Amino acid sequence: MAKLPVAADQLIKKYGPHKAYAPQSGFYGAHEPDRLVKTHCCYCGMQCGIQLKVKDNKVTGFEPWMEFPFNEGRLCPKGVQRYLQNNHPDRLLNPIQRAEGKGFEPVSWEHAMSKTVSEIRRIQEKYGNDAFAMLSGVSITNEKSYMVGKFARVALKTANLDYNGRLCMVSAGGGNKKAFGLDRSSNSWADLAHAEVIIVAGANISETFPTLTHYIWQARDNGAKLIVVDPRVIPLARTADLHLPVRPGGDSALFGAMLKILVDNDWLDHDFINSHTSGFEETIAAVKDYDLDWAEEQTGIPGEKIREAATLWGKAKTSFLLHARGIEHHTKGVENVLSCINLVLATGRIGKPYCGYGTITGQGNGQGGREHGHKCDQLPGNRDITNPEHREYIAGVWGIDEKEMPGKGLTAYEQIEAIHRGEIKGLISICFNPLVSLPNNNFVREALEKLEFYMCIDSFLSETARHADIVMAGSLHEEEEGTVTTAEGRVVKINEAVTPPAGARRDGEILMELADRLGAGDKFSYTCSEDIFNELRVASRGGTADYYGITYKKIVDNMGVFWPCPSLDHPGTPRLWEDRKFRTPDGKAHFNPVPYRPASEVTDKEYPVVLTTGRVVSQYLSGTSTRRIGKLVDQYPEPLLEIHPKLAFQYGIKERDLVRVKTRRGEAEFPAQVVETIREDTVFIPYHWGGKHAANQLTIGNLDPVSKIPEFKVCACKLIPTGSKAPDVMTETAYQSGL
Amino acid sequence: MIPATDYNQEMAFFVDMQRCIGCHACEMACAECETNGQESMIHVNYVNRAESVQTTVQVCMHCEDPACANVCPADAIHKDDFGVVHSANTSRCIGCSNCVLACPFGVPKKVEEAELMMKCNMCYDRTSAGKKPMCATVCPSQALFYGTREEIERMRPDSVPVNSFKFGKQEVDTKVSIMMPKGTHQLIVE
Numbered sequence: 022m023a024k025l026p027v028a029a030d031q032l033i034k035k036y037g038p039h040k041a042y043a044p045q046s047g048f049y050g051a052h053e054p055d056r057l058v059k060t061h062c063c064y065c066g067m068q069c070g071i072q073l074k075v076k077d078n079k080v081t082g083f084e085p086w087m088e089f090p091f092n093e094g095r096l097c098p099k100g101v102q103r104y105l106q107n108n109h110p111d112r113l114l115n116p117i118q119r120a121e122g123k124g125f126e127p128v129s130w131e132h133a134m135s136k137t138v139s140e141i142r143r144i145q146e147k148y149g150n151d152a153f154a155m156l157s158g159v160s161i162t163n164e165k166s167y168m169v170g171k172f173a174r175v176a177l178k179t180a181n182l183d184y185n186g187r188l189c190m191v192s193a194g195g196g197n198k199k200a201f202g203l204d205r206s207s208n209s210w211a212d213l214a215h216a217e218v219i220i221v222a223g224a225n226i227s228e229t230f231p232t233l234t235h236y237i238w239q240a241r242d243n244g245a246k247l248i249v250v251d252p253r254v255i256p257l258a259r260t261a262d263l264h265l266p267v268r269p270g271g272d273s274a275l276f277g278a279m280l281k282i283l284v285d286n287d288w289l290d291h292d293f294i295n296s297h298t299s300g301f302e303e304t305i306a307a308v309k310d311y312d313l314d315w316a317e318e319q320t321g322i323p324g325e326k327i328r329e330a331a332t333l334w335g336k337a338k339t340s341f342l343l344h345a346r347g348i349e350h351h352t353k354g355v356e357n358v359l360s361c362i363n364l365v366l367a368t369g370r371i372g373k374p375y376c377g378y379g380t381i382t383g384q385g386n387g388q389g390g391r392e393h394g395h396k397c398d399q400l401p402g403n404r405d406i407t408n409p410e411h412r413e414y415i416a417g418v419w420g421i422d423e424k425e426m427p428g429k430g431l432t433a434y435e436q437i438e439a440i441h442r443g444e445i446k447g448l449i450s451i452c453f454n455p456l457v458s459l460p461n462n463n464f465v466r467e468a469l470e471k472l473e474f475y476m477c478i479d480s481f482l483s484e485t486a487r488h489a490d491i492v493m494a495g496s497l498h499e500e501e502e503g504t505v506t507t508a509e510g511r512v513v514k515i516n517e518a519v520t521p522p523a524g525a526r527r528d529g530e531i532l533m534e535l536a537d538r539l540g541a542g543d544k545f546s547y548t549c550s551e552d553i554f555n556e557l558r559v560a561s562r563g564g565t566a567d568y569y570g571i572t573y574k575k576i577v578d579n580m581g582v583f584w585p586c587p588s589l590d591h592p593g594t595p596r597l598w599e600d601r602k603f604r605t606p607d608g609k610a611h612f613n614p615v616p617y618r619p620a621s622e623v624t625d626k627e628y629p630v631v632l633t634t635g636r637v638v639s640q641y642l643s644g645t646s647t648r649r650i651g652k653l654v655d656q657y658p659e660p661l662l663e664i665h666p667k668l669a670f671q672y673g674i675k676e677r678d679l680v681r682v683k684t685r686r687g688e689a690e691f692p693a694q695v696v697e698t699i700r701e702d703t704v705f706i707p708y709h710w711g712g713k714h715a716a717n718q719l720t721i722g723n724l725d726p727v728s729k730i731p732e733f734k735v736c737a738c739k740l741i742p743t744g745s746k747a748p749d750v751m752t753e754t755a756y757q758s759g760l
Numbered sequence: 761m762i763p764a765t766d767y768n769q770e771m772a773f774f775v776d777m778q779r780c781i782g783c784h785a786c787e788m789a790c791a792e793c794e795t796n797g798q799e800s801m802i803h804v805n806y807v808n809r810a811e812s813v814q815t816t817v818q819v820c821m822h823c824e825d826p827a828c829a830n831v832c833p834a835d836a837i838h839k840d841d842f843g844v845v846h847s848a849n850t851s852r853c854i855g856c857s858n859c860v861l862a863c864p865f866g867v868p869k870k871v872e873e874a875e876l877m878m879k880c881n882m883c884y885d886r887t888s889a890g891k892k893p894m895c896a897t898v899c900p901s902q903a904l905f906y907g908t909r910e911e912i913e914r915m916r917p918d919s920v921p922v923n924s925f926k927f928g929k930q931e932v933d934t935k936v937s938i939m940m941p942k943g944t945h946q947l948i949v950e
Contacts, residue, residue, distance in 0.1 A: 052794050082792060085897045096898040101788040227781035231900035238779055238901060242916050256781040256813045638783045656784055697811050
């Protein structure tokens with residue numbers, strides 16, 4: 022492994038991203054498909070139902086799936102255009118191998134497999150098993166997540182397995198486990214539509230989970246008050262009853278101050294607190310000195326608005342609190358989440374109709390992917406890899422000796438740091454593009470360049486895959502059967518619409534052959550995805566994420582089943598905690614004191630402006646697929662720097678001026694978009710691009726101590742106008758992420 | 761004579777700008793409609809991005825007395841028995857843009873490459889088969905809704921559908937309604 026085998030522009034020329042506006046074969050047959058396949062969108066955690074049109078083993082379009090209960094045909098632009106990832110000209114159609122000075126050249130599957138296995142053996146014999154690591158994504162099915170976890174521990178025999186949920190919702194998971202002992206949003210969205218007051222904190226629902234917007238509007242039609250906490254006026258905030266423009270990093274001060282107001286006014290559910298919770302006294306002691314002046318100073322939100330929010334929340338009979346990455350992507354992400362949960366518990370509005378709480382998962386299988394054991398500290402069923410009983414149970418399911426099972430490994434960003442230090446020498450990744458999605462990505466690139474061997478399974482040559490020695494041509498979402506779990510905890514069925522094109526293989530089959538060649542074939546003798554799911558069911562049985570009672574047939578018959586579902590006659594659990602039996606050791610929901618502390622990097626004279634990052638509606642995560650779909654690219658082709666007119670005036674920045682944004686990690690230039698819809702002290706850049714267009718050159722790799730999530734949402738930057746205007750069409754190459 | 765069709769005359773189209781999140785799903789879905797040849801007949805725009813994230817969505821309002829059809833010298837624009845004002849008949853349209861200039865809502869677009877006017881025909885291939893228009897089907901915030909007037913009045917108690925518009929002295933009644941605050945009867949554009 023070294024630098025790229027050839028310049029990035031040469032790789033882009035051959036492997037893209039190129040924009041596709043139509044299927045390669047044209048729209049022939051789109052209106053007379055051979056069949057319609059009911060499945061789900063491959064993007065965010067809503068997992069909207071959709072029907073794919075299939076003609077001659079190619080996806081040619083879509084038809085709304087009106088009967089699927091969550092979205093009833095509704096889709097966002099990504100869902101509408103998702104069919105164009107299939108049969109895309111950039112698709113990898115065979116394994117390829119790095120060729121110095123030439124780029125990549127096709128190799129046989131036999132060569133790709135034998136080379137990978139020999140490198141794994143060489144590195145592990147020389148440096149130890151844990152020197153070979155694995156990184157996985159959660160856009161993959163539950164079955165693949167489960168198999169990745171088992172593959173890493175049983176076939177690869179490494180402790181160093183982690184996943185890109187580490188960049189997503191692990192802070193919510195950490196908070197959920199501390200407070201409830203179980204990691205899932207508490208309710209189906211059906212409850213949301215009837216809540217009296219809704220807080221949406223750090224969740225740009227209108228751009229990142231657009232189909233959830235309908236539920237918010239339903240609630241408002243029913244009279245709900247909407248409070249949006251966000252440094253920007255996101256589209257949902259435009260008409261909200263209350264928009265709280267929090268300074269990035271100030272979230273837990275806001276929620277702490279609201280808790281204080283609840284206590285001062287006795288807007289508390291004492292019966293619930295006394296009977297079903299612990300830790301209340303310590304928690305309110307931590308906020309006893311919070312007054313509105315202090316809160317205003319920490320959050321940047323006028324104190325009266327904070328009081329108004331607390332009053333709306335405090336006086337309501339029913340409520341729903343939703344959050345996403347805006348409060349989770351912090352070095353105190355878990356604390357932010359816990360400070361939200363404290364508000365929910367103080368008012369006792371959980372486990373009953375129209376009352377709920379939860380995180381909204383950003384990735385397609387962000388929920389299921391955090392349950393089946395491809396986290397470094399976790400075994401299937403959301404079991405703890407350090408717990409002897411849990412280890413014993415899973416070892417039994419896998420047919421191995423518990424002593425052979427590796428222990429807790431490094432998290433995703435820690436793996437990159439370990440590669441940088443030379444402790445990890447080899448890497449397999451699947452469905453993960455850390456060179457775009459991890460913070461401080463110049464550091465990530467340096468790490469990739471230090472690997473002795475890197476094998477990547479992907480369908481397209483992503484920015485990270487360009488650094489691989491071997492890229493195995495894997496499968497797309499529509500080429501596999503399996504299940505995913507939506508953000509509301511509903512397990513749904515993904516149905517195979519087409520088979521992989523000749524030369525590519527299903528990801529699961531690739532892992533199975535590798536396992537076989539590594540000597541663990543007898544542990545991976547599945548004949549179909551249902552075989553894997555049935556093993557997953559058993560592995561999850563008795564765990565907090567219990568899928569045992571869910572079968573493929575049951576999912577299809579009911580259009581989804583909510584976990585936990587512990588037995589075959591169990592209907593599933595759309596609403597948690599109705600029995601008040603929390604999954605903590607003492608059976609109670611736990612308040613957690615959250616003393617306020619600042620972000621890991623605050624502004625100073627040298628770096629006086631706050632930088633925050635996020636998503637736009639037409640792109641998904643690192644854009645591996647969406648930056649190849651023409652209309653999605655054209656909608657928002659390049660990352661823009663959102664800046665308030667007052668801040669822009671200070672620097673003499675006008676619309677489309679090119680601004681160099683510099684942090685302690687790196688610098689990059691972005692066209693300015695001067696808008697009043699952002700805080701005056703904060704700038705925003707979306708993160709979907711790599712190379713010179715990457716927001717994540719600038720962000721910081723500091724981690725939350727519990728969840729190990731990086732602090733994407735706040736760092737200090739300086740703005741340097743370049744004196745030049747960005748061209749009107751900076752668009753032709755911006756989406757390609759060259760270096 | 762009404763042709764044999766599954767077109768349901770009780771169904772109507774409602775636009776609620778307040779709900780629009782500017783996602784462009786409607787445009788992309790519109791282009792997937794069988795008759796549109798990958799062109800969108802609905803358009804989403806920011807009102808003033810410098811000040812707001814407010815977007816508007818412009819769909820053909822299907823006027824009761826359509827100015828576009830009235831001014832068409834080639835008689836290419838036809839309003840059918842269900843009140844749907846159809847896109848220009850390709851064999852008749854001479855690309856003169858009279859319709860573009862006449863429409864008070866600014867809806868018809870002349871597609872220069874084809875020398876042809878194109879506009880929304882209420883997804884006629886779908887609505888005549890008992891389906892909903894593509895844009896309203898996918899709209900994730902339901903800023904676009906296709907259903908009965910009773911349905912929307914029940915679902916959205918704080919607003920009211922308005923299909924009467926006044927542009928200066930010109931009064932226009934439409935098949936499509938805009939959702940307005942309760943008590944509004946006519947939308948007046950001075």
